[in-house]
Amino acid sequence: MIDLKTYGYTDIEEIPSGLLPGRITELRRERFTVITAQGEVTAVLKGSFYHSAESRKDFPCVGDFVLLRRNESGDSLIITLLPRRSKFSRANYSGHAAGYTKTILEQVVATNFDYVFILSFLNRDFNVTRMMRYLTQARQSGGQPVIILTKADLTGDFSLPLAEVKQSIPDVPVHAVCSHNGLGLNELDAYLMPGRTVVFLGMSGVGKSSLLNALMERKVMTVKSIREDDSRGRHTTTHRQLFMLPSGAMVIDTPGMRELGLFDADEGIRAGFSDVEERFEGCRFHDCRHESEPGCAVLAALADGSLPRERWERYTAQQHENKFVQDKTGYLIHKNARSQSIAMQRKQTKKNGGWKK
Ligand SMILES: Nc1nc2c(ncn2[C@@H]2O[C@H](COP(=O)(O)OP(=O)(O)OP(=O)(O)O)[C@@H](O)[C@H]2O)c(=O)[nH]1
Numbered sequence: 001m002i003d004l005k006t007y008g009y010t011d012i013e014e015i016p017s018g019l020l021p022g023r024i025t026e027l028r029r030e031r032f033t034v035i036t037a038q039g040e041v042t043a044v045l046k047g048s049f050y051h052s053a054e055s056r057k058d059f060p061c062v063g064d065f066v067l068l069r070r071n072e073s074g075d076s077l078i079i080t081l082l083p084r085r086s087k088f089s090r091a092n093y094s095g096h097a098a099g100y101t102k103t104i105l106e107q108v109v110a111t112n113f114d115y116v117f118i119l120s121f122l123n124r125d126f127n128v129t130r131m132m133r134y135l136t137q138a139r140q141s142g143g144q145p146v147i148i149l150t151k152a153d154l155t156g157d158f159s160l161p162l163a164e165v166k167q168s169i170p171d172v173p174v175h176a177v178c179s180h181n182g183l184g185l186n187e188l189d190a191y192l193m194p195g196r197t198v199v200f201l202g203m204s205g206v207g208k209s210s211l212l213n214a215l216m217e218r219k220v221m222t223v224k225s226i227r228e229d230d231s232r233g234r235h236t237t238t239h240r241q242l243f244m245l246p247s248g249a250m251v252i253d254t255p256g257m258r259e260l261g262l263f264d265a266d267e268g269i270r271a272g273f274s275d276v277e278e279r280f281e282g283c284r285f286h287d288c289r290h291e292s293e294p295g296c297a298v299l300a301a302l303a304d305g306s307l308p309r310e311r312w313e314r315y316t317a318q319q320h321e322n323k324f325v326q327d328k329t330g331y332l333i334h335k336n337a338r339s340q341s342i343a344m345q346r347k348q349t350k351k352n353g354g355w356k357k
């Protein structure tokens, strides 16, 4: 027997007979993995979820507590979604792709977490505005925000930037950590208590997989350089999305959660490189690519040294990374839209008595 309370479950008043409570640890296509007192089971949704759900936000996702009817010989059936105490969701445009509805649907990507770790890297493009936006998102989610400054080993003396963050955001705890050498990780023990659940929010490359690996004390995610071009190859070690840490706390890491971290990469670059982008106004052609065009203000500034070459290279490297991030987001959204429009068509086909119109 597994005590579901170790998974953060709190007793509900009455469980209808024949039903078993559980927590969703994984979601692949339309099949769920659910941990219950009787062990792990795979489950699908009861048909009425598809017929009566007001919107996609009523669909169970990773982190949800549910009641299911156990099936010893096949997929169990998820009957009820239990109330959520926190959630992250994102707009989902798949309805448009399927031509199914004109409204933008809310898709829930993680639920029932206690803490939102906002990961940020303290390099020169660090910006408090972006952090504030993550904070707003975190507070709206119902989770408690904690700021984690990553890659402490690369920043040298941390005390000044740390003090700056603490001053601008006095009411949120801040911790500096290094996932490679373990520095500062013990400060996180206070949050990583048995039964507690954490989600990570932060831009691509900030070190989410590395932190998860460090906390898992073993490698569960494949960490790759963010310049790596193959997004499909990532995270191939396991598809599990709710991780039980050795401490007894859990981390939810879903693709949807990762997408939330990408929303303002463009803006982040703009804020960090205004000195570079201001020069574009001096170019003769408004669509100048700053490569070999006549009258290019960037090339002139590089030639006379008023724009240091390293600064320019850093900017173009960031732009390149950002494009990669956007492509990856686009890829994920497209992929979701496709699989969901297939699901919707299937549902429509079912409604039409098994015949496609
Ligand atoms: N020096 C140093 N490098 C780190 C640390 N944590 C992560 N990195 C490096 O930063 C890069 C990105 O790390 P990931 O953990 O893959 O970042 P992520 O946030 O999971 O990225 P996405 O999967 O794109 O969302 C890798 O090259 C890591 O090795 C750290 O504490 N110190």
Ligand SMILES: [Zn+2]
Binding pocket: 280, 283, 284, 288, 289, 290, 291, 293, 295, 296, 297, 298, 299
């Ligand atoms: Zn130019």
